[in-house]
Structure formats: structure tokens, C-alpha cells
Amino acid sequence: MWxxxxxxxxxxxxxxxxxxxxxxxxxISDDLPRRMRQCADYIAAHxxxxxxxxxxxxxxxxxxxxxxxxxxxxxxxxxxxxxxQRMFREAYAPGFxxxxxxxxxxxxxxxxxxxxxxxxxxxxxxxxxxxxxKTLDEGALxxxxxxxxxxxxVHIVGRRRSFPVAAYLAYIFDKMAVPAMLxxxxxxxxxxxxxxxxxxxxxxSFAPYAEETVELVAEARRxxxxxxxxxxxVTSPLARGADAVLTVTEVDFGAFxxxxxxxxxxxxxxxxVGSARE
Amino acid sequence: MWxxxxxxxxxxxxxxxxxxxxxxxxxISDDLPRRMRQCADYIAAHxxxxxxxxxxxxxxxxxxxxxxxxxxxxxxxxxxxxxxQRMFREAYAPGFxxxxxxxxxxxxxxxxxxxxxxxxxxxxxxxxxxxxxKTLDEGALxxxxxxxxxxxxVHIVGRRRSFPVAAYLAYIFDKMAVPAMLxxxxxxxxxxxxxxxxxxxxxxSFAPYAEETVELVAEARRxxxxxxxxxxxVTSPLARGADAVLTVTEVDFGAFxxxxxxxxxxxxxxxxVGSARE
DNA sequence: CGAAATATAGAATAAATATTCTATAGCTGA
DNA sequence: TCAGCTATAGAATATTTATTCTATATTTCG
Numbered sequence: 001m002w003x004x005x006x007x008x009x010x011x012x013x014x015x016x017x018x019x020x021x022x023x024x025x026x027x028i029s030d031d032l033p034r035r036m037r038q039c040a041d042y043i044a045a046h047x048x049x050x051x052x053x054x055x056x057x058x059x060x061x062x063x064x065x066x067x068x069x070x071x072x073x074x075x076x077x078x079x080x081x082x083x084x085q086r087m088f089r090e091a092y093a094p095g096f097x098x099x100x101x102x103x104x105x106x107x108x109x110x111x112x113x114x115x116x117x118x119x120x121x122x123x124x125x126x127x128x129x130x131x132x133x134k135t136l137d138e139g140a141l142x143x144x145x146x147x148x149x150x151x152x153x154v155h156i157v158g159r160r161r162s163f164p165v166a167a168y169l170a171y172i173f174d175k176m177a178v179p180a181m182l183x184x185x186x187x188x189x190x191x192x193x194x195x196x197x198x199x200x201x202x203x204x205s206f207a208p209y210a211e212e213t214v215e216l217v218a219e220a221r222r223x224x225x226x227x228x229x230x231x232x233x234v235t236s237p238l239a240r241g242a243d244a245v246l247t248v249t250e251v252d253f254g255a256f257x258x259x260x261x262x263x264x265x266x267x268x269x270x271x272x273v274g275s276a277r278e
Numbered sequence: 279m280w281x282x283x284x285x286x287x288x289x290x291x292x293x294x295x296x297x298x299x300x301x302x303x304x305x306i307s308d309d310l311p312r313r314m315r316q317c318a319d320y321i322a323a324h325x326x327x328x329x330x331x332x333x334x335x336x337x338x339x340x341x342x343x344x345x346x347x348x349x350x351x352x353x354x355x356x357x358x359x360x361x362x363q364r365m366f367r368e369a370y371a372p373g374f375x376x377x378x379x380x381x382x383x384x385x386x387x388x389x390x391x392x393x394x395x396x397x398x399x400x401x402x403x404x405x406x407x408x409x410x411x412k413t414l415d416e417g418a419l420x421x422x423x424x425x426x427x428x429x430x431x432v433h434i435v436g437r438r439r440s441f442p443v444a445a446y447l448a449y450i451f452d453k454m455a456v457p458a459m460l461x462x463x464x465x466x467x468x469x470x471x472x473x474x475x476x477x478x479x480x481x482x483s484f485a486p487y488a489e490e491t492v493e494l495v496a497e498a499r500r501x502x503x504x505x506x507x508x509x510x511x512v513t514s515p516l517a518r519g520a521d522a523v524l525t526v527t528e529v530d531f532g533a534f535x536x537x538x539x540x541x542x543x544x545x546x547x548x549x550x551v552g553s554a555r556e
Numbered sequence: 557c558g559a560a561a562t563a564t565a566g567a568a569t570a571a572a573t574a575t576t577c578t579a580t581a582g583c584t585g586a
Numbered sequence: 587t588c589a590g591c592t593a594t595a596g597a598a599t600a601t602t603t604a605t606t607c608t609a610t611a612t613t614t615c616g
Contacts, residue, residue: 172534
């Protein structure tokens with residue numbers, strides 16, 4: 001039987017997680033007055049829209065007046081709609097709610113013994129990998145594999161910080177017997193004439209973008225090669241005209257960052273291409 | 279050259295899709311004044327947060343005043359922020375609530391698909407990082423830092439799979455103004471005579487150990503250099519006579535492994551050495 | 557059936573949030 | 587260096603949106 005809103009309010013504090021929210025919803029929804037039940041039903045079916053809706057929109061969806069939605073929020077243990085919405089925004093938003101906090105802590109503990117530094121970089125690496133799974137553009141990845149699988153030769157370019165990544169890509173392609181050429185700039189040769197029709201280019205570069213990399217991408221574009229770029233933003237100068245843009249964010253520690261996620265993505269890409277070519 | 283916002287406004291109506299939005303962002307972001315560029319960069323990197331943020335939050339993230347965000351929205355072809363947000367709210371599909379779910383989902387993709395492969399390598403990377411913190415020999419790490427901090431020049435060697443790691447070490451030492459030399463084997467020169475008294479050598483190698491690396495370590499031993507090795511076992515051929523042996527185990531996926539933990543350890547080592555030398 | 561308790565709708569208010577405006581600062585090209 | 591632009595910041599304002607309040611309707615139970 002339905003008791004007072006006040007009572008329901010007292011026995012449980014606001015649910016802290018989506019799971020707790022649904023559990024509570026299921027538990028109480030059996031004995032709820034008419035309008036509250038409408039709210040419960042609609043919200044249970046559309047809980048993912050709470051983060052981006054207004055009270056009025058939700059109310060319209062549930063076919064109840066806005067004030068009914070307010071009462072519902074209070075019954076669920078929140079102080080109001082905004083309180084409830086905050087939980088959904090934080091939980092569902094891509095990226096992690098406490099990301100900023102973790103990052104701040106990470107940077108705060110800059111000083112210390114070598115093993116403390118290792119711990120920080122390990123944590124940064126974890127966060128980077130986590131971010132990779134969340135932001136990975138599967139469509140772009142598939143396109144990248146297609147482009148590279150069809151290519152006669154795969155050209156690879158990356159300078160400075162990105163050079164190790166490029167070198168690793170070259171290593172794996174070599175292991176998988178995929179024709180590949182690492183444009184490492186030895187002797188300041190840019191080897192632009194090695195870019196031939198039917199080939200493809202993988203370019204790796206992060207801000208501040210190495211000039212040679214940007215130029216080689218432009219050259220590849222002129223020569224109509226397939227282009228795959230790994231970079232930090234879709235607005236990167238490399239992205240223009242690329243067939244696939246793979247964005248990766250590395251979490252930095254102080255002024256330094258390890259290319260953890262970039263390497264993970266690279267090796268995955270190379271392996272996928274290698275098996276696609278067989 | 280940058281023209282007026284009004285002009286930009288006129289030639290294209292508000293983008294109707296997220297894709298069009300990103301395309302336009304990429305197209306105009308090259309020639310944008312300072313604050314507008316900050317907005318573009320931040321929003322490109324966090325476009326998934328637009329649906330659940332306020333102008334003030336976005337402005338804080340991009341480190342610009344709120345009015346700059348408004349101007350940015352107009353440049354992008356919207357009448358204002360609300361107009362832009364509406365598009366993102368309509369397209370909003372909540373990302374997976376947590377990392378674990380997302381990872382499971384990626385793995386569940388068709389066996390052998392690119393995204394499934396990424397999931398595997400991410401998982402392998404995480405395990406490797408975890409193993410690193412558990413098995414790290416802090417004494418050896420401290421000795422390594424001491425040896426390298428005292429060295430006149432730091433020589434770095436790594437071939438094949440370990441070459442990217444060596445290259446990354448060289449990059450960070452360079453950034454930290456530590457005298458370093460990467461023995462990359464260009465022209466088949468082994469540069470053994472560059473190993474001078476008072477120098478130190480970092481050698482990176484895993485089974486099967488590259489012959490050149492083993493030889494350079496032996497040469498360094500003869501010349502009484504400080505020697506730090508990063509390898510897979512203490513019984514590695516490199517370990518004999520080294521001042522510090524750092525063992526790292528990488529979790530492999532199939533026949534392939536990414537040097538995730540090795541890179542994390544390397545960058546930590548380099549940073550620790552860099553600050554010890556100051 | 558009738559009194560007490562509870563739920564409801566809609567208007568009134570408060571708070572948050574977006575948007576516009578204006579003075580100033582910073583460019584750009586002569 | 588200066589004139590004529592464009593960009594910028596921050597305050598002022600308008601708008602949207604959440605929340606509270608109150609009169610009325612509905613239910614519950616003796």
C-alpha cells in the first residue's frame with residue numbers, strides 16, 4: 001500500500017548509481033498512485049533520455065503535468081529534478097565522472113621516488129586505454145583497415161614523439177609480410193616519389209604537428225593515395241581529406257606522456273590489416 | 279584569411295547532422311582567431327559532452343568566457359547555443375555506462391573484427407601495466423636512475439621489436455636536455471667507439487635477443503660503462519654484469535604483443551633520470 | 557456514506573541559463 | 587605609426603526551466 005511521499009523520502013537517500021535507481025524503481029513501482037505510476041513507467045522505458053531532457057519534455061512524454069514529475073523525483077529520493085538529472089548526466093556522459101579528479105591527483109603527486117613515477121605513468125596508461133575503448137570510432141577503424149588491406153604498399157610516417165609508433169607499425173607489418181615503408185627521414189630524404197598510385201599512407205602526428213608529416217600527407221593526397229591518420233583531434237591538419245581519421249587521447253603526466261593508447265591502437269590496426277590481406 | 283562571422287554564417291545553414299558538424303569544424307578550424315580556435319579544439323575533443331553541458335561548463339572547459347562560446351556557435355551556423363545543443367540532444371545516445379561494459383561489448387563484436395582486436399590489446403595492455411607495478415624491482419630501478427644520472431652520455435640501444443622503445447627513450451632524454459645517443463644501426467655502423475669512459479648504456483631486448491644489442495652490451499662491459507638493461511628475465515644474456523636489470527613482462531595476444539609496460543617503465547625511468555640530473 | 561488523508565493540476569515564483577550589447581583591446585594593412 | 591577594422595570580455599538583459607504553493611479532486615477507511 002502506498003504511504004506518504006515524506007516517508008518514502010526518509011528511508012532511502014538518493015540512489016548513487018543508475019543500478020540503484022532502477023532497483024528502487026522496480027521495488028516501489030507496484031504500489032504507486034496513478035500519475036506517479038505513469039512517470040515511473042515512462043522513465044523506466046526512457047531513462048537514457050533523462051540526461052538530455054527538461055521536466056516539461058519528460059512530463060509531456062509521460063502525459064502528466066510537470067509538477068507530477070517533480071513529485072516523482074522526490075519520491076525517488078532526490079531533492080528535485082535537477083538532482084536526479086545530475087546523476088544521469090555524470091553516469092552516462094562518455095568519459096568518467098571522476099576523470100578530472102583523478103587527473104588532478106595524478107598531476108599533484110609529481111614529486112617522488114622513481115617507483116612513484118612508475119605508478120603515475122601506469123595510472124596514466126590505464127586511463128588512456130580506458131579512454132580508447134570509450135571513444136574508439138569503429139566505423140573509422142573499419143575504413144582504415146579496408147584502405148590498408150587494399151594498398152599495394154603501406155607507407156608509414158611519424159616524427160618526433162610519434163616516431164616510435166611509426167617504427168612499431170613498420171615492425172609489425174614487416175612481421176606479417178605486408179609490404180611497408182617507414183619514412184624515417186634518414187638523410188633528410190622525404191621519399192615522396194616512393195608514394196605510388198595504389199599505395200596507402202598511415203600518418204601519425206599530434207600537436208604540435210611535425211611539418212614533414214603534414215607535408216607527406218598533402219603529397220599523398222595529391223597523388224590520390226589512401227590515407228589513414230592517427231591524431232589527437234578531428235580538427236587536426238592531417239585530417240583533411242583522409243579516408244579514415246583515428247583519434248586517440250593520451251593522458252599526460254606532467255609535461256610527459258607515453259603513447260600507450262596509440263601503440264595499442266596501432267598494433268590492433270596492423271594485425272587487423274595483416275589478417276585482412278591474407 | 280579570417281573573414282567575418284557574418285559571412286561564415288551566411289554561406290551555410292546550420293549543420294543538420296553530427297557528421298556535417300564535424301566536417302565543417304575541420305574545414306574552418308584552420309583559420310580561426312585565438313578564442314574561436316580554443317572553442318573549436320575543446321569542442322572537437324568533447325563533442326559528446328555538448329548535449330549535457332551548459333554554456334558556462336563548456337566555456338570553462340575551453341578556458342574562454344561564455345560569450346566566446348556563443349560566438350562560436352554562431353560561426354558554426356547555429357542561431358545560438360541552444361540551437362546547437364538541440365541537435366546534439368536529439369542525436370544523443372548514451373555511451374555505455376562503464377568501461378567494463380564497453381569493453382565487453384567491443385569484444386563481443388564479430389570475432390576477428392578490428393574493434394574486437396582493439397579490445398584484446400587494450401586488455402593485454404592493462405594486464406601488462408598491472409604486472410609491472412607488481413613485479414617492479416624498486417632497488418634495481420633506483421640503481422638504474424643513479425647510474426644514468428651520473429653518466430656523461432646515455433647510449434641507448436634496441437633493435438627490432440625493442441627499437442621503438444629505444445627511440446622513445448631517446449626522444450624523452452632529448453626533451454629533457456640529457457645528452458643521449460640512439461644506436462639505431464643506420465648504415466650498419468655499430469658506433470662502438472662512441473662508448474666512452476664515464477658514459478652509460480641502456481639496452482632494451484627481449485627473446486630472441488638481437489645480436490647487435492648483446493654485442494654492444496658486451497662492448498660496454500669491456501669499456502666499463504654503467505649498464506642498465508630492460509629485458510624479460512634475469513637470466514637474459516644481457517643481464518650478466520649489468521648494474522641494474524629491469525625485468526618487464528608483456529602480456530601477449532596471439533603471436534603479438536605491444537610494448538605497453540616497457541614504454542611506461544621507460545618513460546618513468548627517463549623522467550626520473552632527467553629530474554635527478556638537474 | 558462521510559470525514560480524514562492523500563494526490564493532483566495549474567498558477568505563481570525562484571533559479572538557472574542563454575543571449576545581447578557595449579566599451580575596450582588587438583590586429584592588419586597603408 | 588596610425589586609421590579602420592575585427593575580436594574579446596564582462597556586464598546587463600531576456601528567456602527558459604525548475605520548483606513551490608494552494609485550491610481542488612480523489613481515494614481510503616470507519
